[in-house]
Amino acid sequence: MFGLYESAFGALQPGNILMFLIAGLLIYLGIAKKMEPVLLVPIGIGIFMVNLPLGGLMTYTPEGFPVEAGTLSELIKSIGEGKIGLLNVLYTYGIESEVIPLLIFLGVGAMTDFAPTIARPISFLFGAAAQVGVFIVFLIAHLSGMFTINEAACVGIIGGSDGPPTVYLTAALAPRLLGPITLVAYAYMALVPIIQPPIIKLLTTKKERAIYMEPQVRQVRRLELILFPIVIFIAAALLVPKSVPLIGMFMFGNLLKASGVTDRLAQSAGGVFIDVLTFLLGITVGALMPASVFLRPQTLAIIGLAVVAFICSTAGGLLAAKFANLFLKKKINPMIGAAGVSAVPMSARVVQKMGQEANPRNFLLMHAMGPNMAGAVATSVVAGIFLGMLM
């Protein structure tokens, strides 16, 4: 344009402009609507960064994969020569290496209170039943012919509604889809209060929704809280070895909290630490969405299939609770099964709200938190099962 100087206007494509609109929408939803702002805002910024041509923050192979940073000596040389950008470094060392999702899960563990799950261990079964959407969508996705078997597993796990296992599995099995899958997973988690209520209403009568449960779950002893993460980790590790990284970090984070002697570590892990990592995850995931990768029919299919996964998972957890009621002397409110979809704590809040609408005396939050936490463990187990079967 000006002799040797080159502006980016000439390189702008219609796809880039469409991606600006998507990025703008995500930033709007994050800031104005407070939908997952810690994640959606950096994803939006990441999308802007990589769709502004010639910026060089992230470079891609012709197939749309981010160029890997390589060894440290290659890294310095590659940055100097402009072959890779800052976000390639974050991608290679943070996401592709799976460090960031695992450390985020450690932080999640440090914020988690397993007392409701310990008080009612049957919660694990509701969490397990709520994974049915993962496998149904895995089937549909693969049979549609649009996704390979590995990619279908990653699309399916969106139904588990748990961020770190989704990112971890996708980084391992289908890194090319990491951008759209992570975006859709987190966006839908924020939409749980809209997606779940109609399904719950459809599958329960008003009488069932009004079933009263005592506000307090049983008192859990400190020793139980301390032993729980250790015992569950060992059992899960023996049963599903590939889930060790996820469950190990999750339970380690929880032990920091439950032990009561590492409060400062637990507060750090669940505070600034997880915020910084989530921010880095967001901006890197955003950078995985140049127009050439994101604007494909597969992305639309992921958006549609994720809704199916959430619906089936909600139904699975809820129907499992209804089934359990056939055998329980003291009936439980079947809505707590729907909280097995581990969008913590949104799905538990949905159950609490709907429970109070049906019966103002009901206070179901703590009862729903049990399946909610069990759902997080279940999704990690599912990720381990997929990895065990597909790698």
Next chain:
Amino acid sequence: MIDWGLVANIAGGGFGLTILVLAILSLVAWIVGLVIRKTTKEREGSSSEDNK
């Protein structure tokens, strides 16, 4: 080409395995809770007898 056997194995077997693993974890959590509650109660019982 779709390998129906493999897909069915992963979907059906995977979900079945998930239920089985979580059922075992549920059982483990229940047993640990039961043992801790019993031992704590016994300890509390014996300490209250000592006080008498």
